[in-house]
Amino acid sequence: MNFVEKAWDIFNQSIKDYHQLDHVDTLENNPFQTSSLEHFLYTKNWIDTVQWHLEDIIRDENINPVDALQLKRRIDSSNQKRTDLVENIDDWFLEKFKNITPKNDAKINSETLAWAIDRLSILALKIYHMNQEVIREDASAEHVAKCSAKLNVLLEQKKDLMTAIDQLLIDIENGDVKMKTYKQMKMYNDESLNPILYQKAQKK
Template sequence: MISELSNKVFEKAIADYHVHDNIDQVCNNPYPQDSLEHLLYIKNWIDNAQWHMEDVVRNPEIEAAQALYWKRRIDASNQERTDMVEYIDSYFLDKYKNIEPKANAKINTESPAWAIDRLSILALKIYHMQEEVLREDAGEDHKNKCREKLNVLLEQRKDLSQSIDELLSDIEQGNKYMKVYKQMKMYNDPSLNPVLYKK
């Protein structure tokens, strides 16, 4: 099951990242370069770093220049994240290239990789909510509220994992087909962002 594999890789990437918990640490990917696991690990590593960038930029005492610095890093990270999702979709497009969709096959609202992207973010939410449940300096009321949220996140992961596996099964059986649109983000492209090309 792809969801089981994804969740396992995401948990490893999160654990590896938090050994040093440093946004700028080098990603030492343990998986073979041509494997799906390799792509999933990089994807979640990017999400880890961006999660912590988002924390930093929300510091109410941050100086304007520093906030702008982190905002631009977050924008660059978002582009990397999007690129990785498209690489993962390319993996599935290649995997299913010989599947002949049935005449009544339907297209899904999102591609497999964008659903897996949500699973990666969910893994981070679960990790950090678990941290809040175990926080020694937090009161019982805080811990109980976080425990309730954690239970919801765990249920959400179960449901999303099942949906991803069902989508991939439908594609394998020709009941659904993949059609991937590149994101074509305009604000990062100097030829498409009017603030940049009008300079």
């Protein structure tokens, strides 16, 4: 089993584990060794899975505004954790490939390995939930047909994305692509960079 197949299995293990209770307050029980790549991948998808359901909840038109604000804060926090974890995965690969010297004509990819893996994690969730719509017993035949067509597109996307990640790994290992990362430097969560937050602090 190559890396991308292993990552896919870990993502789906996380999704399956979450849906045992199917509740956003379920505690993560990561089965992998702390600081291992597998541990990072499982936690990455767990965050994505919980956030998927938080996004569902907040779209309830009848939600209490106070509850909605609390959920928005929770989603913001989740997004920051997700970003931090993606950067941890990139750091893991930077360490793995630190002794590889890129060729003089090595290219730079438009996204890092970890951000491509992030897309794969989200795709695993899309496939899981689209399949749930396909097998819904109370759904109309038209709904099932539409969701089946969408599921087929997602499965094709999965195949293409897994191939692309495989190829990127090979290119980095061969020195054909230079692995270079940039921190996301999100400003809205930083009290020193978000003017709404730092202006409020200055008034105190």
